[in-house]
Amino acid sequence: MDFPGGLHEASVKDLKTKCKELTDVPIATMNLKVSGAHIKDDTATLESVGVHSYCMVELNGELVDKHEVDQQTSSGNPEEYGLVKRISSIVDGLSDELVGDIDAYEVLVLEQQQRVTTSGIKIDEGTKKKIQDQGIYCSERLMQALIRLDGVECPMEFDTARQKRRESVRFTQKLLDRVDKLRGTARSIII
Template sequence: MAVKINIKWSREKTAFEFKDRQSLSEIRLGELRQCCHEWSRVPISGITLIYAGAMMKDDNAPLSCFGIKPNGIINMMGTRPTKTDIQTLTTNGDPEEYALIVKIQTTMDKARQLASDLLPKFQAAVQDYLRAHPPPTISPPSSTSASPDSNLSEDQGALPTTATGGRPEDPSRMSAARKQLFELHVGLSESFMQALLVFDGIECKSNHEVARATRREAVKETQAWMDQVDDLQAQVKACDRAMRR
């Protein structure tokens, strides 16, 4: 009995039959990806397969582990490059290198847009927060002064204590200004880290010189944004610690 797998790519549809297989457990994802490549002429490294909203990643995994139901449809994403695209962007006209470059550039475009939209907003919010919470004037200790709590949490989501002291507020009870900083920091950090993980997972052959250079510059630029975010967050945490004293 042949195994039939339905594929949808944009408006195009096809079905691959594996006549020598008895079940999905006998077919590896990499084999299906190769079939999609031969059918669509999209470079293998530029093919993304999705089933039930989840990305299918491990090419060595059997298709049975993805929960594909009878008559289920796997969605394929990817762009078929033109000869001009390949010759213009790649080192030696390799369509696989072209797909890697497109993946790097697409990820970088998203990260760059995020940096353009939110990084200035985070910088301005941090400066507003620091101006609103200047370092307190340090008074000489007195015999009646309460001892500082040396075990206060310094988690990145923790709030400064209130003016009257006490433990840091719960993140769910943050002031509007502090909550905005928390959300911007988390959003930027996670997004830039995801981009770096994408770049780290892209394997370029030694002769893919353009792809390697493109990835190197993407990592450098994204890491610079990460460093800015970390520096701003360090300023906020230093301000919070000063307010706890």
């Protein structure tokens, strides 16, 4: 591939644009690897991420179905569809696994709270550690999801993607608020 200014001035974004022209894979779902390492910084020069003449760059991504794009987005743009899929993958991971973990954490905290308030029995060290670790785990996973959602940049004209991102942030924040409240309850009974 040729780049204006040569390989030493080309950015990862330039390479992704060329790949999109050749493959029709949306940049939003595109993942590039060189020497086994994922290339994440679109502003980095190709040389700085290890791309040089005759090196092998692996492209992972999905071709999109035009009918699906038209159905799922208001713009009909494959890039917007790619953003919607990225956002969905973040939230689906929360819905599939983490909500169950949060429910289990809530049951554990409320059972221990009831036990402490009704019988006055102190919580043993093993249970204290379990309560603390589970709360930290849930909080960290939700914070990671919020950071990943924050990394999804939706252009102004991609209304569907922007709305999906907004809803996903609200959903994740609501779960985080729930976990924070449970952690507060846990702190009050662990004393």
